[in-house]
Amino acid sequence: MINKFKESSSMSPATGDHPSEQSVIRTVNFERYAIELELTTDGKFLSISSIKVQKSFIESVGSKQISDVHDVEEYYNEE
């Protein structure tokens, strides 16, 4: 998840900053990511609120890591 920066008068707006106007959060799934978009109430893009790796992707990676074997016996032949 991308860290959010606090608003500061000395800094220009950055990804994750919360605008002062009224907004809604909408989650869009893109490949393995769940992207939270911050939109105005009439649907205009304001910012990317967060990017998360989807849980199902994490689980599938976790299960693949269980395998620590190269299945290569087909490449070995008796002479």
Add this chain to the structure above:
Amino acid sequence: MFYLNSSQMGETLRFGDIIQGFPVCFSVIDIPSPQSAFNITVSAPTYAVVLSPCCSISDKVLAIAPLQQLENKLFSNPYLAEEPTRINSMIPPEKSVPPVHWEKMLPEKKANMAAKGKAYIFVDKFVYAPSDLFPEYTINRKDGNIKTRYYVVDFRASNKISCDSIKDPKYLPGACKVLQLSVEIRELMRRKIASFYRRMPEEEAAILAS
């Protein structure tokens, strides 16, 4: 150091020890059914390997497997031919197959192996380094015969032995214990046999991930 020297060896049996004097047997059956006839083959290998975990060597039960000669095919990979005990550890993808097959391998398969990184090959086998106790034998290859004293244990060949003398972990095997692995090598073997049993079929991994 692969083995402890005789002055360092413990008196009790341990996982991975080389022992002698124990028979091994296996049954052979064509079509399993309650009425089928079957054969039982009994042999007395010169040496066997203790496959019971150290803490489970008790209650008159011991799991062992015969110590066997290496298969010819292992020597088709120069990386393994140079040092067969390399199969005891995880090895890089490009060293996992004979070079000629690595060059011809489909890019997708190569990418899968690269993503996995170092991993075991021949996960059901653990190679024992040469010892003066082991007889030399010849591997016959087209590119020349190889004399070797390396041996291997196949985890799939585990046998149960009932032995009244094995009453508790303090069982003293006496002359039947021939060699003991160093702590480091025994841990390598422990990790590999754990991986042998831990493998999960892809279809089950997919079920658990869903």
